[in-house]
Amino acid sequence: xxxxxxEAVKDxxxxxxxxxxxxxxxxxxxxxxxxxxxxxxxxxxxxxxxTMIKHLEDHRGVPLLFGIVTKSEPYRLVTKFHGVQNKGxxxxxxxxxxxxxxxxxxxxxxxxxxxxxHVHSCAILHKDVKSNNVVMEQRGEEWNPVVIDFGKARFSxxxxxxxxxxxxxxxxxxxxxxxxxPEIVNGSGRQSAQSDIFSLGKIVLAVLDLLxxxxxxxxxxxRTALCEEPAERPSLKELSEAL
Numbered sequence: 001x002x003x004x005x006x007e008a009v010k011d012x013x014x015x016x017x018x019x020x021x022x023x024x025x026x027x028x029x030x031x032x033x034x035x036x037x038x039x040x041x042x043x044x045x046x047x048x049x050x051t052m053i054k055h056l057e058d059h060r061g062v063p064l065l066f067g068i069v070t071k072s073e074p075y076r077l078v079t080k081f082h083g084v085q086n087k088g089x090x091x092x093x094x095x096x097x098x099x100x101x102x103x104x105x106x107x108x109x110x111x112x113x114x115x116x117x118h119v120h121s122c123a124i125l126h127k128d129v130k131s132n133n134v135v136m137e138q139r140g141e142e143w144n145p146v147v148i149d150f151g152k153a154r155f156s157x158x159x160x161x162x163x164x165x166x167x168x169x170x171x172x173x174x175x176x177x178x179x180x181x182p183e184i185v186n187g188s189g190r191q192s193a194q195s196d197i198f199s200l201g202k203i204v205l206a207v208l209d210l211l212x213x214x215x216x217x218x219x220x221x222x223r224t225a226l227c228e229e230p231a232e233r234p235s236l237k238e239l240s241e242a243l
Contacts, residue, residue: 007071018067018078029066030081030088033074045151046075052150053079056122061115063148082137082146091145092131095206102211104143106243108136109207112145113240116200119147120236125159125191127152129199130179131206159191178202182228194230197239201225204239218242 015031022029034042046068053065064080083089091108094100100108112134119126126133126147133149154160164187165173173185181198183189204222208214221242225233234242 011069011071011076014067014071015069015076015078018069022066022078022080027064027066028081028086029078032077032079034076035074042073042075043070046070046077049077049149049151049153052124052153055124055155056119056150059115059118060144061111061118061146063146063150079148082135082144082148084136084138089136090132091134091136091203094136094143095131095210100143102213105207105211108143108145109204109243110240112147112203113200113236115145115147116196117236119153120156120193120196123156124150125154125156125193126150126196126199127154127191128179129196129203131203134203154191156193162187162190181230183230189230192230193236194233197225197233197236198227198230200236200239201233204243215242 019029034046036042047070050065050068053063056062058064063082066078066080068078069076081088091112094108116126116129128149128151129147133147134145135148137144137146163184165185170185173180174182177185179199179202181189181195184191184195189195201222201224204225205219208219208222221234221239225239227233
């Protein structure tokens with residue numbers, strides 16, 4: 001018990017130090033807590049996500065890591081806070097609530113595509129691209145999307161083995177995770193840049209649906225991103241150029 005208290009004090013001191021360092025750089029931080037879950041090695045989970053973020057290097061479309069706190073629970077991952085007027089705003093909520101002009105929405109999509117391209121250029125697959133895993137920030141007049149939650153990310157050279165589920169399990173999985181590419185669900189393929197592009201296509205179509213003047217070309221290419229066959233999906237460059 002005494003050791004646990006000492007570890008908790010060390011973590012508290014480390015978190016204070018991280019916050020102090022961030023303030024020196026005039027940066028507000030976000031603290032993600034990893035709460036205990038059955039049969040989950042939380043320390044490994046925190047370290048894994050931190051490793052992924054560190055490997056991404058510096059880019060406006062991905063998190064900036066300040067540190068991790070893992071001596072005592074709850075374990076914490078500390079990154080730069082991204083928000084609008086000091087409040088968190090996911091792309092999911094922005095799509096539901098924000099009334100933005102067409103050029104602004106298209107700029108958001110282009111920046112999001114650029115961010116995912118950066119992730120892939122670092123040999124990392126996100127594996128969970130969805131509007132709830134994108135947070136928004138305002139830089140002057142520009143809205144900038146930041147891809148977050150790299151807990152499921154993997155190096156592209158080390159994707160998880162193909163899944164094996166019954167037809168009923170696949171149906172339930174699709175209902176729960178509609179943004180996951182079909183080849184992952186049915187076990188015919190493994191995670192890839194193309195499976196991330198499928199998930200991104202869901203976001204692009206959700207935004208284009210807000211725009212009554214979206215071009216036929218942009219809609220066609222975005223729908224192609226949802227093709228059952230990974231090889232038929234557009235590249236990120238093709239998707240961006242179609243907007």
